[in-house]
Amino acid sequence: MIERWGIRARVTFVAFVPMLVVAALMTATHTGLRLSDLDQALRARAQAHARQLAAASEYAIFAGDRETLGQLADALMLEDDVAAIAIRGADGQVLVRTGRFAATLPPTAPYPARVQTLETPDGRWLRIVEPIRPSHLPTEDVFSGGMVPANNVQAPLGQLIMDMSLARLQQRRSELLWIAAGWMVIVAVGSLLLARRMSRSVSGPIRETAEAVLSIGRGELDRRVTVSGGGSVRALAEGVNEMAERLQNAHASMARRIDDATSELRARKDEAERANLAKSRFLAAASHDLRQPLHALGLFLSELAQQPLDARSRQITGRLTASTEAMEGLLDSLLDISRLDAGVLAPERSVFDMHAKLEHIIAGQTSAAAARGLELRLRCPPCWGLSDPLLFERIVANLVSNAIRYTPAHGRVLMACRRRGERLRVEVRDSGPGIAVDDQQVIFQEFVQLGNAERARDKGLGLGLAIVRRLVDLLGHRLELRSAPGRGSVFAVEIPAAPQPEPVPGDREALALGHFGDLQVLLADDDALALSAMTSLLESWGCEVTAAQSAGGLMDALASGNAPDILITDLRLGGATDGLALITKVRAQPGLAGLPAVLISGDTAPESLARIQAAGVQMLHKPVRSARLRALMHRLLTAH
Amino acid sequence: MKRASVWRWVALLALLVVPLISPAMAAGSRVLVLAEMDKAPQAETVAALNAELQRDGVDVSVLAPASANRASLTGARLIVTVGSHAAHTTVALETATPVLHVLLSRSTLDALGERPGSAPRSAIVLDQPAERQIALIRLALPKHERIATIAGPETPALARALNTAATRSGLDTRSAEVADIPALYPALRSVLEQPAVLVITPDSQVFNSQTVHHVLLTAFRLHAPVLGFSAAYVRAGAVLGLYTTPTQAGTETAAVVRQVLTGQALPSPTHHALFEVGVNPTVARALGIQLPQADALTDALRAQEGLAP
Numbered sequence: 001m002i003e004r005w006g007i008r009a010r011v012t013f014v015a016f017v018p019m020l021v022v023a024a025l026m027t028a029t030h031t032g033l034r035l036s037d038l039d040q041a042l043r044a045r046a047q048a049h050a051r052q053l054a055a056a057s058e059y060a061i062f063a064g065d066r067e068t069l070g071q072l073a074d075a076l077m078l079e080d081d082v083a084a085i086a087i088r089g090a091d092g093q094v095l096v097r098t099g100r101f102a103a104t105l106p107p108t109a110p111y112p113a114r115v116q117t118l119e120t121p122d123g124r125w126l127r128i129v130e131p132i133r134p135s136h137l138p139t140e141d142v143f144s145g146g147m148v149p150a151n152n153v154q155a156p157l158g159q160l161i162m163d164m165s166l167a168r169l170q171q172r173r174s175e176l177l178w179i180a181a182g183w184m185v186i187v188a189v190g191s192l193l194l195a196r197r198m199s200r201s202v203s204g205p206i207r208e209t210a211e212a213v214l215s216i217g218r219g220e221l222d223r224r225v226t227v228s229g230g231g232s233v234r235a236l237a238e239g240v241n242e243m244a245e246r247l248q249n250a251h252a253s254m255a256r257r258i259d260d261a262t263s264e265l266r267a268r269k270d271e272a273e274r275a276n277l278a279k280s281r282f283l284a285a286a287s288h289d290l291r292q293p294l295h296a297l298g299l300f301l302s303e304l305a306q307q308p309l310d311a312r313s314r315q316i317t318g319r320l321t322a323s324t325e326a327m328e329g330l331l332d333s334l335l336d337i338s339r340l341d342a343g344v345l346a347p348e349r350s351v352f353d354m355h356a357k358l359e360h361i362i363a364g365q366t367s368a369a370a371a372r373g374l375e376l377r378l379r380c381p382p383c384w385g386l387s388d389p390l391l392f393e394r395i396v397a398n399l400v401s402n403a404i405r406y407t408p409a410h411g412r413v414l415m416a417c418r419r420r421g422e423r424l425r426v427e428v429r430d431s432g433p434g435i436a437v438d439d440q441q442v443i444f445q446e447f448v449q450l451g452n453a454e455r456a457r458d459k460g461l462g463l464g465l466a467i468v469r470r471l472v473d474l475l476g477h478r479l480e481l482r483s484a485p486g487r488g489s490v491f492a493v494e495i496p497a498a499p500q501p502e503p504v505p506g507d508r509e510a511l512a513l514g515h516f517g518d519l520q521v522l523l524a525d526d527d528a529l530a531l532s533a534m535t536s537l538l539e540s541w542g543c544e545v546t547a548a549q550s551a552g553g554l555m556d557a558l559a560s561g562n563a564p565d566i567l568i569t570d571l572r573l574g575g576a577t578d579g580l581a582l583i584t585k586v587r588a589q590p591g592l593a594g595l596p597a598v599l600i601s602g603d604t605a606p607e608s609l610a611r612i613q614a615a616g617v618q619m620l621h622k623p624v625r626s627a628r629l630r631a632l633m634h635r636l637l638t639a640h
Numbered sequence: 641m642k643r644a645s646v647w648r649w650v651a652l653l654a655l656l657v658v659p660l661i662s663p664a665m666a667a668g669s670r671v672l673v674l675a676e677m678d679k680a681p682q683a684e685t686v687a688a689l690n691a692e693l694q695r696d697g698v699d700v701s702v703l704a705p706a707s708a709n710r711a712s713l714t715g716a717r718l719i720v721t722v723g724s725h726a727a728h729t730t731v732a733l734e735t736a737t738p739v740l741h742v743l744l745s746r747s748t749l750d751a752l753g754e755r756p757g758s759a760p761r762s763a764i765v766l767d768q769p770a771e772r773q774i775a776l777i778r779l780a781l782p783k784h785e786r787i788a789t790i791a792g793p794e795t796p797a798l799a800r801a802l803n804t805a806a807t808r809s810g811l812d813t814r815s816a817e818v819a820d821i822p823a824l825y826p827a828l829r830s831v832l833e834q835p836a837v838l839v840i841t842p843d844s845q846v847f848n849s850q851t852v853h854h855v856l857l858t859a860f861r862l863h864a865p866v867l868g869f870s871a872a873y874v875r876a877g878a879v880l881g882l883y884t885t886p887t888q889a890g891t892e893t894a895a896v897v898r899q900v901l902t903g904q905a906l907p908s909p910t911h912h913a914l915f916e917v918g919v920n921p922t923v924a925r926a927l928g929i930q931l932p933q934a935d936a937l938t939d940a941l942r943a944q945e946g947l948a949p
Contacts, residue, residue, distance in 0.1 A: 062854040063825045090822070134850040 011199035019191035031180040050130035084163040131156035221248040291602030291622030299533030302626040333463040340470040347388040373409040380417040386498040403430035435483040444469040522564040523547040526574035551577035571601035596636035670699040675722035688890025705729040747794035762906040770805035786812035788831035792843030832862040874918035881918030888914035
């Protein structure tokens with residue numbers, strides 16, 4: 001138990017117990033001695049009284065003088081504690097008796113040989129029996145010649161019996177005991193107080209130090225210990241203060257460094273954000289500015305292709321178209337990255353026919369594969385997947401396109417789908433050069449192209465896998481890459497499987513890519529070249545185009561022309577009214593509410609894209625491919 | 641050094657010296673002294689005796705009574721017993737040698753009884769003659785006209801003699817007889833009822849070392865001067881003392897021995913002729929008594945008895 005005592009209890013114990021023991025011993029010894037002294041003094045006094053009275057009584061007994069004996073006895077009765085006196089003669093006859101004798105004491109023999117001291121068992125009475133002997137006077141008794149018998153010499157004249165009351169002694173004894181007990185209590189209390197004070201003086205600084213250490217532990221680094229006393233306690237307090245000082249300094253220094261680092265980080269983050277923003281702006285501006293001429297170029301080429309040309313011209317036109325499409329593909333990829341980074345792409349999940357989707361993708365890539373002399377195959381059982389069909393198509397198409405692009409001639413590209421539990425695993429395998437493990441993460445970064453150090457543009461921009469990675473993350477699918485140098489690559493995407501949905505009539509209504517006979521088209525574009533190219537294209541499709549370079553012009557033309565079937569407008573119209581506002585304005589015209597409208601824009605700025613999406617307007621990015629525009633127009637007009 | 645041992649050495653010296661210096665009386669003049677030499681009075685007496693006999697060349701042998709037997713007693717011309725014990729020893733040994741008892745009281749002598757046969761015996765008793773005591777009282781205390789005597793079991797005759805002598809001197813007498821100590825105080829009160837001189841008789845049954853204090857105190861309280869029979873009495877508080885000292889006893893004994901050795905018969909038992917008077921002037925003053933000097937009284941008393949002062 002003592003092991004668990006605190007410093008204060010220990011110091012108190014060490015200081016208090018020895019003092020108490022010493023006090024108890026001294027008090028006991030002193031009281032014992034004092035009691036013994038009192039007892040001895042009383043007995044000695046009693047015997048002295050008895051001896052004196054015996055001596056004084058000698059002659060009176062010889063003379064048989066009871067009066068004198070009585071006076072002597074009465075005189076002695078005046079002494080303290082003397083309770084009773086009796087004097088007997090040699091023959092045992094009581095000569096004097098005064099006072100009250102203790103009844104508890106046994107009667108004494110008539111002729112005691114020597115002094116007797118008796119005490120009652122209850123300690124209240126003391127009896128002295130003193131023989132009264134004659135005093136011997138040497139007379140050089142030549143007459144007796146020593147013939148006087150010895151026993152005659154010793155024969156007592158009488159006997160003195162004196163009873164002493166011990167009541168006063170007992171009272172004194174109890175007084176002494178009470179005083180001793182009182183002193184003990186005083187010493188105990190005093191020593192306890194002293195011990196506690198001492199222990200406080202010892203444990204106080206230590207407790208304060210302990211509390212200070214706890215406070216410091218809780219983070220109150222400015223807490224200090226009052227340095228007092230000396231020796232180890234002082235050293236401890238000073239040490240704790242020094243420790244707290246150092247902790248505080250270290251803490252302050254660390255906080256400063258953290259603040260510095262944080263502000264630096266914040267600065268860098270801001271810088272990075274600014275850089276990212278600048279990049280986005282640059283991309284947006286670049287794509288917009290590039291799209292504008294490309295858009296026109298595409299439109300002119302489309303129109304050119306519809307003209308009757310000789311073989312050589314047609315071949316050149318075909319090459320031009322291919323180059324333009326490649327450039328458009330590159331710009332699309334840049335645009336996709338921009339949109340994905342802008343976070344404005346909201347996936348629209350639906351159940352789709354996986355087999356049909358993959359076949360559609362294969363169909364789109366067959367010519368490219370054939371051009372490179374590759375075998376492109378599909379292995380897919382009938383199954384249904386749950387994802388955004390368009391985004392999923394972009395993912396797989398990118399992967400297949402990549403595979404075709406990097407697989408050498410006479411290689412093989414296999415697209416396979418199989419069910420794995422509740423998921424569908426779509427794999428794109430190729431017999432290409434494979435990808436080293438170190439490069440397997442790098443290839444998902446933008447503008448990274450393995451084996452294209454010369455950055456041949458027919459191998460793309462290196463944005464395909466970056467887009468794939470972003471799309472997979474957006475859709476919450478799983479992308480897996482297994483590859484090794486020289487052993488080809490396997491890209492796999494896992495999406496949730498879905499049961500076959502009820503067939504919806506007209507869902508897959510095939511739109512006839514026929515002639516837009518007499519279709520009244522409202523067209524607005526601030527770029528004259530683009531406006532001209534678009535007008536030519538639309539007119540080549542049989543449309544009647546009402547074109548204007550500004551919103552005001554278009555509104556004027558609308559007021560004077562026929563009722564339009566569809567509105568096609570650029571986003572930027574060079575005035576206060578942009579494409580979106582124009583659409584709203586046109587639709588506000590009587591009988592034109594719900595007029596199909598297509599917004600064409602080369603703008604890839606996130607805020608613009610977000611605004612367009614919020615307005616719910618169909619949009620095509622520049623450069624617009626004629627086929628895509630045509631398909632959209634068909635879809636809008638059919639729905640309308 | 642104690643007085644007793646001094647006398648013992650003196651006696652021893654005497655024993656060694658006597659045979660050497662008295663060759664004339666060597667044959668047939670041997671004197672045997674029976675004495676307890678460890679008792680100062682006896683040793684003092686023997687020393688005085690020896691001192692006297694040395695001059696005559698008498699062959700003196702000292703023998704302790706305890707070691708005496710019949711054989712050791714034979715061959716001596718005279719046996720001198722000193723003290724009562726030695727006296728009783730010679731009686732018990734029934735010797736035929738003439739015996740002289742000294743340093744004993746009349747009552748002791750009387751108690752020895754008759755000797756068997758016709759062996760001569762004599763004594764010098766310590767008891768002062770009644771006439772001498774009365775004469776001393778008349779000399780020292782002329783205003784006192786009464787004496788009081790208390791006779792114990794041993795001394796009725798002595799008391800009677802005192803009374804007779806007192807009456808003859810014209811003094812009143814008061815006397816009492818006591819059988820034991822408890823009767824002593826009433827008797828003292830009785831005899832001292834009227835002013836009187838208390839004369840202590842040498843009765844060891846009544847007047848001994850235990851009672852002397854009380855007797856003297858009682859007499860003092862009753863304004864009665866006491867005449868004691870020893871120097872110790874005077875020291876203890878008796879106004880007067882009349883006694884023969886051991887040296888005087890030895891001297892007187894030597895005179896008798898000399899007579900016997902010169903062929904004379906043993907004299908009949910007698911008192912000591914030599915004596916001394918002791919005075920306690922302190923007690924006398926306390927009692928309002930004017931006393932002459934002790935020497936003056938001794939001389940006057942001796943003069944009355946016709947002795948040289």
